[in-house]
Amino acid sequence: MTQIVTSLAEISDRYKALFVDLWGCVHNGITAYPEAVEALKAYRERGGKVVLVTNSPKPRAGVAEQLTHFNVPADSYDTIATSGDSARSAMFRGEVGEKVYFMGEWERDAGFFEPLKLLDHPLNVERVPLDEAEGIVCCGPFDPMADPSVNRPDFLYAKQKGLKLLCANPDIVVDRGEIREWCAGALAKLYTEMGGESLYFGKPHPPIYDLARRRLHALGVDVVDSDILAIGDGPHTDIAGGMGEGIDSLFITGGLAASETKTSYQPDPDALNDYIIKEKINPTYSIGRLR
Structure with a gap:
């Protein structure tokens, strides 16, 4: 105990x-x-x-x-x-392809796509619409207050295309002050439950x-x-x-x-x-x- x-x-x-x-x-x-x-x-x-x-x-x-x-x-x-940092390294090694569909708040998460100098030959990753993507990079929901299920239509399409989802934050929820918000981990969990493949790099x-x-x-x-x-x-x-x-x-x-x-x-x-x-x-x- x-x-x-x-x-x-x-x-x-x-x-x-x-x-x-x-x-x-x-x-x-x-x-x-x-x-x-x-x-x-x-x-x-x-x-x-x-x-x-x-x-x-x-x-x-x-x-x-x-x-x-x-x-x-x-x-x-x-x-x-x-x-x-751990997930960025995987992205620039090409774990989810060169053309990726981004999920998150761009003003907050733009740094995720900054060039990674630690790799000798980082991939030139490009953000594209979902129908052009080779994979998904998820830093979080578009709306942290919306139930993750709002992403089901996009996830069904992505699963059918065989896209992998790179989860940059495995947390399910966080409390911002007194307000509880959804995180990227909730989306990755849903995608996995729907039969998609999610890649995790944070705790645990x-x-x-x-x-x-x-x-x-x-x-x-x-x-x-x-x-x-x-x-x-x-x-x-x-x-x-x-x-x-x-x-x-x-x-x-x-x-x-x-x-x-x-x-x-x-x-x-x-x-x-x-x-x-x-x-x-x-x-x-x-x-x-x-x-």
Whole structure:
């Protein structure tokens, strides 16, 4: 059974690095959680490394810029690994073809198509209408408030053409302040359920953890998995991902699961245990909010 803790400092000395989720843990999509920021800063001051591991479809630089707007200071983390960076690499390697149908908000997601200098011979990817596409790149829904089922007609057509869907953000939903929005993961899930093929690169799938380890190594430190703690509020992304990678995890119950775990300051132990059993997850530790 998970151990309920009162603060990160209570357990952080056991770990040399943290893989920390952003949305729902460090910020709410609008502004930072001050206690979370202070906890990460204190951890770094004691010598630990903080890798922000996010399912954002943005490149690393775009996330860093966004964090500035959310009042998350640069001294609260060391580096960033994004689902977007992992998925972009796959796109420019040609995983879904050269001509792609784009799903998302272009003003927000245009950075996804910026040239990737890490590859020797990146594909010249072109955005085209669905009827001309060789594949789909999904950074999110066109309308995050609309039910994913509105995409069924397009997905049926795409499935019949045999198009693969590259999902740049496996999250199903996020809470922007008090408003819950659909994410790219909900669309990819629907496409798969309809018989289409979806490709995932963010949590809980291995590519983003490989990227996070490379970013950690680039800091000049070698950390074994037993010395890494994954932190997040997503049961099927952050916690399932940590379980799949053999990494200990700290479940933030006051995020997506606040209602089910009856979290105010801390989760209700019985409600938390019922939730863990229902969702088939096994977080090492749990806490109401990152602090």
